[in-house]
Amino acid sequence: MTKTSLILASASAVRAMLLKDAGLEFDVEDSRLDEEALKQGFAGRDDVADTDALALRLAEEKARTVSRAKPRALVIGADQILSCDGQRYDKPKSMAEARANLQAFRGRPHILHSGVALVANDVVIWSHAAQAQLTMRDFTDSFLDEYLAQVGERVLKSVGCYQLEGPGVQLFERIEGDYFTILGLPLLPLLAELRKHGIATL
Known part of the structure; x- marks a missing residue:
């Protein structure tokens, strides 16, 4: 494999930043996978193991979609799902939905399920x-309103309506798990696997 034969099958700027900062050279191809159709196959399967399996399946199918067009490349696929009290959450489609989601997460733990695959x-x-468990503070509605006013529509880019590298960290009282997993890319195991293919060597 040459350095240019690595592709990230994701439009996520954060995942691309993590790979770039790790010293990798790669191309980016958005898979444009129909995620909703795939998620329907997991409807009613809401426990932790099934949600892990769904995150992995989404990661794998994103990478496979790009791989079919670029069969000589090594393709990275990644995805993340949030679950809270047995319910899965997608990225909010509006500020009102983001507010409702944060109210649902408030004062309780939720799990980020991150999957990564090579194809x-x-x-x-x-x-x-990989999983990370995050527990939000029991913040007030006025704090929530201030937070949403400060971050604006950036909350719509995250399944949890926050970015830990910004003001979103103030929502939390406890975080258990790998930082890269929280950002949506379990980076250390991925780098270990890439080194086996001669790609992540410095």
């Missing part, structure tokens, strides 16, 4: 799932 020639050659 070559439409074959999944490696995959990994």
Whole structure:
């Protein structure tokens, strides 16, 4: 593999930043996967293991979609799902939905399920799932209003309506898990696997 034969099958600026900061050279191809159709196959399967499996499946299918067009490349797929009290959440579609989601997360723990996969020639050659548990403070409605006014529509870019690297960190009282998993890309196991392919060497 050459350095230019690595592709990230994601439009996520955060995932691209993590890979770039780790010293990798890669191209970006948005898979444009129909995620809703795939999620329907997991409807009613809401426990932790099933949500892990869904995050992995989404990561794998994103990578496979790009791999079919670029069969000689090694393709990274990644996805993340949030679950709280057995319910899965997608990225909010409006500020009102973001506010309602944050009210639902307030004062209780939620889980971020992150999946990552490597695909070559439409074959999944490696995959990994990881979890992080985050507990939000029991903040007031006035604090929530101030937070949303400060961050604005940036909350719509995150499944949890926050970015820990910004003001969103003030929503939390406890965080348990790997930082990269929280950002949506379990980076350390991915780098370990890429080194086996001669890609993540410095």
